[in-house]
Amino acid sequence: MNWKTFYALLARDGHVARRNLLAMLLQNLLQPLLLTFVFGRILTSSGMMQAGYKSVLLPGVMAISMVLSGVQAVAMPLITEFQFTREIEDRLLAPIEIGWLAVEKIAAGMVQALVAGLVVIPAAWLTMGSGVHLSFHPLEFAVVCLLVALFSSAGGLALGCSVGQTQIGLMFSLVLAPMMMFGCAYYPWSFLHNFPVLQYAVLVNPLVYASEGLRGTLTDAPHINTFVVIGALVAINALLLVVGLKKFHQKAVN
Amino acid sequence: MGIGIRIDNLRKVYDTPPPSAARGGGFSFTGQRAAGSKEKKKKFEVVAIDGISLTMGAGEVFGLLGPNGAGKSTTIGVLTTRIRPTSGRAFIGDYDVWQEQVKAKRLIGVVPQRPNLDFALTAREVLLFHGAYFGQSARERERRSGELLEKFHLSERADDMVRNFSGGMMQRISIARAMMHDPEVLFLDEPSAGLDPQTRLMLWEIVRGYNQQGKTIVLTTHYMDEADTLCDRVAIIDHGRIISQGTPTELKASIPGGYLLRLRFSQAPEALVAELRKLPGVTEVRSTGETGVDVYADRGGPLIAPIVNAAQALDAELHDVHIAEPSLETLFLHHTGRSLRD
Numbered sequence: 001m002n003w004k005t006f007y008a009l010l011a012r013d014g015h016v017a018r019r020n021l022l023a024m025l026l027q028n029l030l031q032p033l034l035l036t037f038v039f040g041r042i043l044t045s046s047g048m049m050q051a052g053y054k055s056v057l058l059p060g061v062m063a064i065s066m067v068l069s070g071v072q073a074v075a076m077p078l079i080t081e082f083q084f085t086r087e088i089e090d091r092l093l094a095p096i097e098i099g100w101l102a103v104e105k106i107a108a109g110m111v112q113a114l115v116a117g118l119v120v121i122p123a124a125w126l127t128m129g130s131g132v133h134l135s136f137h138p139l140e141f142a143v144v145c146l147l148v149a150l151f152s153s154a155g156g157l158a159l160g161c162s163v164g165q166t167q168i169g170l171m172f173s174l175v176l177a178p179m180m181m182f183g184c185a186y187y188p189w190s191f192l193h194n195f196p197v198l199q200y201a202v203l204v205n206p207l208v209y210a211s212e213g214l215r216g217t218l219t220d221a222p223h224i225n226t227f228v229v230i231g232a233l234v235a236i237n238a239l240l241l242v243v244g245l246k247k248f249h250q251k252a253v254n
Numbered sequence: 255m256g257i258g259i260r261i262d263n264l265r266k267v268y269d270t271p272p273p274s275a276a277r278g279g280g281f282s283f284t285g286q287r288a289a290g291s292k293e294k295k296k297k298f299e300v301v302a303i304d305g306i307s308l309t310m311g312a313g314e315v316f317g318l319l320g321p322n323g324a325g326k327s328t329t330i331g332v333l334t335t336r337i338r339p340t341s342g343r344a345f346i347g348d349y350d351v352w353q354e355q356v357k358a359k360r361l362i363g364v365v366p367q368r369p370n371l372d373f374a375l376t377a378r379e380v381l382l383f384h385g386a387y388f389g390q391s392a393r394e395r396e397r398r399s400g401e402l403l404e405k406f407h408l409s410e411r412a413d414d415m416v417r418n419f420s421g422g423m424m425q426r427i428s429i430a431r432a433m434m435h436d437p438e439v440l441f442l443d444e445p446s447a448g449l450d451p452q453t454r455l456m457l458w459e460i461v462r463g464y465n466q467q468g469k470t471i472v473l474t475t476h477y478m479d480e481a482d483t484l485c486d487r488v489a490i491i492d493h494g495r496i497i498s499q500g501t502p503t504e505l506k507a508s509i510p511g512g513y514l515l516r517l518r519f520s521q522a523p524e525a526l527v528a529e530l531r532k533l534p535g536v537t538e539v540r541s542t543g544e545t546g547v548d549v550y551a552d553r554g555g556p557l558i559a560p561i562v563n564a565a566q567a568l569d570a571e572l573h574d575v576h577i578a579e580p581s582l583e584t585l586f587l588h589h590t591g592r593s594l595r596d
Contacts, residue, residue, distance in 0.1 A: 002356070002389075004386075004389040005386075005387050005388070005389065008383060008386035008387045008389075009387065011383070011386065012372075012375075012383045012386075015375075015379070015383075016374040016375070019374070077374075085368075085370060085373065086366070086368075086370040087370055087371065087372050087373055087374075088370075089336070089364075089366065089370040090370065090371070090372055090380075090384060090387075090431065091372075091387065092336065093334065093335070093336075093359055093362075093364055094359070094387035094388070095356050095357075095359045095360045095387070095388060095389075096356060096387075097355065097356060098355075253335075253336065253337065253338050254268070254331065254336070254337045254338065
């Protein structure tokens with residue numbers, strides 16, 4: 001392991017991210033802000049939704065925001081860099097095992113996912129106004145946040161190495177859209193009890209654990225047991241890491 | 255001092271269609287065949303390198319010469335750790351490029367066939383980050399990037415994003431990047447493709463200068479003059495095999511006669527070929543189709559009159575003549591029956 005090179009690779013991603021900071025912030029913040037404003041402010045203040053919905057929504061929006069930004073931070077550049085321009089080649093030729101480049105991508109993606117998630121809390125709080133009841137479990141919250149960040153960037157790695165540039169639109173509509181809708185971000189998992197088949201089917205969706213995990217460690221809304229969530233996220237992350245690294249190697253070397 | 259390269263019986267067979275453009279390196283569609291025709295699904299197989307063994311000396315400028323798809327870029331790809339060999343081994347210095355990739359990567363700089371610059375960066379940043387990947391100190395990176403930008407006439411555009419550069423500028427910054435960490439071996443894959451003549455001369459100067467510091471240079475080209483003027487030794491590759499290797503002078507000397515006269519007649523019967531063989535100075539005559547004949551001889555122009563006479567005697571008319579002086583081009587033709595540009 002060559003730390004100097006690893007650090008330089010991270011510095012490069014940090015530099016590029018800083019250059020696109022404004023665009024990145026807008027991209028990460030706008031959607032959660034709109035969501036929380038419409039669902040958390042308009043619908044609750046008009047009486048269509050109960051005020052308690054705010055506490056359900058905040059962790060869900062945070063989960064979506066983390067997952068989307070992590071996936072995008074890793075997958076989108078990878079898709080471009082592995083295209084015919086082969087922009088990644090210079091880094092593949094850096095004196096470090098190429099697997100570490102994938103690890104570096106994951107680390108950089110995790111940072112972006114964490115930033116995106118943590119920015120959402122104050123932003124959503126401001127948009128929704130009063131009425132969010134937090135019940136904060138710092139240690140579990142930190143563990144869940146890290147696992148969700150890892151899930152998003154490892155998922156980004158696996159997706160980014162499996163999808164071509166022409167399939168980006170398809171990736172959003174076929175993978176990310178259903179994932180968000182059935183990810184228990186807008187409702188707790190237990191509310192699906194009227195749809196028993198669906199309730200168990202959505203358990204394959206990693207976003208369910210992200211939403212429920214944040215819900216459990218951040219608020220007092222109903223949620224899946226946090227230890228179950230942590231176990232599931234660890235398993236999903238392990239799987240995504242193995243798949244992502246394997247795909248990365250396949251893409252990187254002919 | 256200096257690092258040599260050894261290739262032992264290297265083979266590369268692609269079993270899936272390589273993502274053509276994505277590779278950056280070329281590959282050969284030669285030798286394509288369906289293995290196991292009894293299988294329901296035809297198996298894709300492309301032999302890009304077919305048992306190449308080579309030694310490139312330390313401090314040498316070595317040229318791989320061949321037409322598109324001959325296996326040059328795949329060879330470079332294997333030597334630069336970017337393509338996994340199917341069998342055989344390759345060494346940069348003492349390091350097996352596949353087994354000891356990181357050590358091998360420290361020794362090499364690579365200029366790809368098509369610029370693969372990091373489009374998210376400026377020209378200066380491309381160099382600075384490249385230096386950082388190789389563990390150079392901040393001061394060293396600043397100094398070296400400044401020197402290289404100056405040398406490649408890019409100082410004025412140093413802080414512009416490389417994605418806005420012209421093709422020639424991208425090529426220049428690619429070469430500067432490859433030299434940034436002062437590698438012992440520099441690989442250039444078709445370095446002068448797409449360069450204007452002036453930049454091409456500049457490139458040659460830079461390659462020579464770098465070589466004079468004791469560095470090994472490996473370049474691929476399909477330009478004869480480039481191989482001829484720049485390379486200490488040349489290997490001619492076709493269909494993934496080495497046809498011939500040696501110094502440009504040795505190679506040229508190995509062509510029978512030296513001169514090649516490519517002739518085209520209204521008709522070229524066997525009798526005419528036989529007549530041409532009898533002409534003074536002619537060492538070899540080959541029929542190339544209905545009307546074409548290739549004549550290898552120790553002279554060029556002086557043979558035209560006797561050829562015209564011989565043709566007239568047999569009622570054939572000479573339509574076209576091309577005289578090639580002794581060159582690697584004629585050598586390639588001699589071995590393959592095809593021109594390099596075919």
